[in-house]
Amino acid sequence: MAFDIAIGQYHHAESVIHRLDVRAKLTLLFGLIATVFLADGFIGLGVVALFVLIVIALSRVPVITILKALAPVSIFLLFPLLFNTFLAREGIEVFRVGFILITEEGLYKAGFMTLRLLLLFLTAALLTLTTSPIALCDGMAKMLEPFERFGVPAFEISLMASIALRFIPTLLEDFDRIRKAQQARGAVFDSGGVLARLRTLVPCLVPLFAQSFRKAEELANAMESRCYHGGSNRTHYHEFRLAWRDAVAAGVCLVLLLVMVFFF
């Protein structure tokens, strides 16, 4: 396909991390983020890094895949690195040429900030690498469920999100086909200014919307003809059941948090 994208870059593998309950994984993610922010020195960050490395090893996701997942955000790592290195004015001087001044403090800060950000990106990437988008969606909805009492339509949010996810590849396929059909009639998409380009999209977007509405209607009919209705009494095809490993994960996370609070 012309638009070959990896949504959430989910990497399928058989591992403890993959099998963890989504809610446990989300808890772990937030716990790790908290520890990353709690750590106020390299030793603290080192402990978190060690933990993240263990999770990576357990997850059986190849290192190359993880690096690929990080590539698009690596530019954001560059900013704190460069800013802190070159803009720090206090501290012991290490190097000076003309107006360029590099201080020990600057280097320390640059290293610390970059490592911190890297760890945050890594944990977030680990979550999406080991959890399919659908599972992620369901898990989040499940965590929203207690708020249903306050009028949060958790179930509907989850349904909408999973339908949207399901239809992304279909939409891309439709778009590709329509674009080719218009191209065969002489439409040119890759020239002219922004406005001209937007105008050439009209012949593609109108049919795409028309098709999407038709598909939405078909889906609604299909669901209705199978007596679908939402609401709190529905059970899930994938039941969420917490297992001992989820408790272990949460426990480890808690220990890590406490260690961070008291020691670093």
Place this chain on the structure above:
Amino acid sequence: MLALEGVSYTYRSHEGDVTALKPLDLTIEDGTFLGIIGHTGSGKSTLLQLMCGLLSPSSGRVVVDGENIADKRVRNRLHLKIGMAFQYPEYQLFAPTVAEDIAFGPRNAGLSATEVDKRVRLAMERLRLGYERFAHASPFELSGGEKRRAALAGVIATDPKLLILDEPTAGLDPAGRSELLGIIEEFNRSGMTLVMVSHSMDDIARLANRVLVLKDGAAVMQGTPTEVFGRGDFLRSINLGVPQATEFAAELRAQGFPLPEGLLTLETLASAIAHELESGSVSRGI
């Protein structure tokens, strides 16, 4: 004339590579009606997209009137020579009115307003869409068959020499199907070269004068309809079949009713049976 020289195509994706078309040599002379048949996933749509430059071959080259279409300048003018209608072409309709939608191609070709209007009227006439009735209607209000014809009018409005159709009759009722096939037959008779993919052996037998058979991305047979449909057993072995008339003739022959080979359409079958009955050789007991 369109020629494919060792053209192959491989789709590349995350899940791995799929070779949809193995190296293929094919020449389509002007005026030909080429029918392409093959099981689902045999690479028919891929082949069509290679022919009109929507996909670039992984190997080999596509030559139209002596020019390689890998050349961007050649490809940019290709839509004037080659019209292509995908499966369910009505899903490409976008303009507020039928006439405007049909005008899309000619306008992209940079023709003058009067010339565009002339082309639109001609295309609608060729697709048997009354101008008064349909020109200012919204394409979304038409019936399925009318939408299909409006979309095809949009494809032939640039007056291409070669028209490529991917299952043009899919999803139409028998009347709509027969009407559309009649229209397509007229195109060919007026000198247009045609390439048509169809799952209906009857349609191919009725219209085509060359047939290409694809199996798993490879061309396993090429020839006249009589040659190709004469090998029913082979076709059935690759999930295809023969036209109903051919099948029926074979059944009759098996029952001892003498009929010649190579009967492809209902008309030729009927007259062969009538001839046989008149000549009296099978009058016993019938």
